[in-house]
Amino acid sequence: VATALGGQSIVLVGMMGAGKSSVGRRLGQRLGLPFADADTEIEASANMTIPEIFATRGEAEFRSGEQRVIARLLKNGPQVLATGGGAFMNAETREAVSAGGISIWLKADFDTLMRRVKRRQDRPLLKTPDPAATLRGLIEAREPTYALADITVESRDVPHMSVVDDIIAVLA
Ligand code: S3P
Numbered sequence: 001v002a003t004a005l006g007g008q009s010i011v012l013v014g015m016m017g018a019g020k021s022s023v024g025r026r027l028g029q030r031l032g033l034p035f036a037d038a039d040t041e042i043e044a045s046a047n048m049t050i051p052e053i054f055a056t057r058g059e060a061e062f063r064s065g066e067q068r069v070i071a072r073l074l075k076n077g078p079q080v081l082a083t084g085g086g087a088f089m090n091a092e093t094r095e096a097v098s099a100g101g102i103s104i105w106l107k108a109d110f111d112t113l114m115r116r117v118k119r120r121q122d123r124p125l126l127k128t129p130d131p132a133a134t135l136r137g138l139i140e141a142r143e144p145t146y147a148l149a150d151i152t153v154e155s156r157d158v159p160h161m162s163v164v165d166d167i168i169a170v171l172a
Helices: 020-031 038-046 050-057 059-074 091-100 110-118 131-146 160-171
Strands: 009-013 035-037 080-082 101-107 151-154
Touching: 009 020, 009 091, 020 035, 020 080, 020 160, 035 038, 038 050, 038 059, 038 080, 050 059, 059 080, 059 091, 091 101, 101 160, 110 131, 151 160
Parallel strands: 009 080, 009 101, 035 080, 101 151
Antiparallel strands: none
């Protein structure tokens, strides 16, 4: 499969809680490709956590940093790259991704996403009076854009490894 990719990267997109980082790490291992996580890289380059970036710099600055970091990472050559949930909303990022790789939307339903985001309290966008309604709104607003990805893979409440198998099967 890795050879069939012809030197392209695999870029995972989709909502928070879709499993982009967990699936991406395992997919990289299976394909023998390095794995990079855009959120982790943003935190490293800002030397702050994502909630701290949102709190001190605001979302707009986070988004421009996110765009720069993803553009830089894509230059590293073939890899599996997990992006933050909002990254693919940026048209320039979508262009950079399509120039350097294959985008895969990890698609999950509301219940799955809600269950998963509840386990981690580090998503500033969900710090609202009604996180469930916020999540629903984000899903609705973003799905048409995620659907622009090259490939869609369902990521329901199944083990991440079976999502990895599904991706490999689609790429083969
Ligand atoms: C965001 C998703 C997060 C992180 C930030 C904003 C979003 O990444 O980039 O909190 O806009 O959906 P994950 O999708 O990895 O949670």
